[in-house]
Amino acid sequence: MTDMSNMIEARAGEPGFGDYVALMKPRVMQLVVFTALAGMMAAPMGLHPVVALASLICIAVGAGASGALNMWWDADIDAEMTRTQARPIPRGLVEPGEALGLGLGLSVLSVMMLAVFANLLAAGLLAFTIFFYAVIYSMWLKRSTPQNIVIGGAAGAFPPMIAWAAMTGEVSTASVLMFAVIFLWTPPHFWALALFRNEDYTRVSVPMLPVVAGEAETRRQIWLYTLVLVPAPLALALTEAGGPATLVTALYANLLMLRWARAVSLRRGDGQDGFRAEKKLFGTSIVYLFAIFGAVIADAVLRAVAGPFWPVVL
Amino acid sequence: MSMKRDHELHTKRRGRNMGVLLVLVGFVGLLFAVTIVKLGENGIAGNPSAGQGGAWINGFQDLMREE
Numbered sequence: 001m002t003d004m005s006n007m008i009e010a011r012a013g014e015p016g017f018g019d020y021v022a023l024m025k026p027r028v029m030q031l032v033v034f035t036a037l038a039g040m041m042a043a044p045m046g047l048h049p050v051v052a053l054a055s056l057i058c059i060a061v062g063a064g065a066s067g068a069l070n071m072w073w074d075a076d077i078d079a080e081m082t083r084t085q086a087r088p089i090p091r092g093l094v095e096p097g098e099a100l101g102l103g104l105g106l107s108v109l110s111v112m113m114l115a116v117f118a119n120l121l122a123a124g125l126l127a128f129t130i131f132f133y134a135v136i137y138s139m140w141l142k143r144s145t146p147q148n149i150v151i152g153g154a155a156g157a158f159p160p161m162i163a164w165a166a167m168t169g170e171v172s173t174a175s176v177l178m179f180a181v182i183f184l185w186t187p188p189h190f191w192a193l194a195l196f197r198n199e200d201y202t203r204v205s206v207p208m209l210p211v212v213a214g215e216a217e218t219r220r221q222i223w224l225y226t227l228v229l230v231p232a233p234l235a236l237a238l239t240e241a242g243g244p245a246t247l248v249t250a251l252y253a254n255l256l257m258l259r260w261a262r263a264v265s266l267r268r269g270d271g272q273d274g275f276r277a278e279k280k281l282f283g284t285s286i287v288y289l290f291a292i293f294g295a296v297i298a299d300a301v302l303r304a305v306a307g308p309f310w311p312v313v314l
Numbered sequence: 315m316s317m318k319r320d321h322e323l324h325t326k327r328r329g330r331n332m333g334v335l336l337v338l339v340g341f342v343g344l345l346f347a348v349t350i351v352k353l354g355e356n357g358i359a360g361n362p363s364a365g366q367g368g369a370w371i372n373g374f375q376d377l378m379r380e381e
Contacts, residue, residue: 016326017333050351054344117348
């Protein structure tokens with residue numbers, strides 16, 4: 001082989017465009033876009049659709065930027081965990097510095113653009129969300145406290161509130177309740193995952209609740225947080241963002257969450273059944289969130305077609 | 315060995331360059347669309363004819379004529 005071909009072979013791990021997209025956690029971005037879209041559609045007044053779309057893109061890019069910053073910071077433990085080994089930095093496709101540059105650049109750009117497209121409140125909330133996820137959660141809480149998921153969950157809960165602020169220029173009861181739904185949903189969702197991925201977190205010494213407090217306490221906490229979660233979407237249904245679809249969906253989705261959270265809390269065993277209840281709860285929780293925010297969108301469409309007909313209690 | 319045959323490296327670079335191009339074109343298009351909308355909606359602060367539905371340029375010209 002010639003020197004030139006040696007050089008080319010050595011750089012065969014050259015990143016493609018998709019590797020940079022992967023840095024932005026596209027699956028998390030899907031959830032962010034969906035919940036932010038719900039927040040936008042549910043808002044009682046709004047921006048021109050083009051400006052609203054531009055604002056939605058800013059929120060998605062901001063979320064992606066915080067994902068890139070998280071991957072830069074967590075590159076060492078990502079390489080050790082089965083779930084995250086295939087990420088671009090552990091695979092050697094993207095340099096950590098590139099992830100940092102991409103994260104910082106897109107953070108600044110998305111916040112500035114949102115300030116131009118929408119307003120300073122929405123931009124400020126987006127900036128705080130990025131800071132919260134990258135610094136408060138990733139750099140500080142994740143490796144220092146078993147409550148990491150509880151407090152860190154706030155970062156994922158902000159998008160519908162940012163979207164609402166972009167449309168209305170304010171924070172309201174409805175947007176706070178949309179925040180509360182995601183915030184309270186996060187602990188049972190992640191702890192269900194942590195129960196059947198326990199060895200991953202143990203290996204890298206991330207103090208997830210099952211690692212620090214044990215499985216029994218985690219199961220108890222999942223049940224308690226699910227009980228606290230239940231009123232949030234019901235209350236949301238009684239705000240200006242809610243409606244009959246949200247109320248019916250919240251009732252049914254709550255029943256499903258309670259059923260599987262109870263099953264997880266009562267289960268004792270060493271996972272010989274393949275953690276069926278935990279996996280069911282994890283899957284149900286994903287459907288739960290999409291169902292609640294899907295219902296919020298459905299109610300927004302209903303209001304657009306039929307006019308205001310739903311009593312706003314909160 | 316044919317000099318025209320692309321190595322995987324070149325394929326990846328071409329894909330990356332095309333991706334960046336599309337993102338930049340999309341960004342410029344988005345800025346253009348938002349600018350048009352904001353001008354049409356009298357979204358510019360201080361537009362003297364905003365209340366009458368005029369665009370900034372007309373408002374500015376009207377203001378000059380009044381003086």
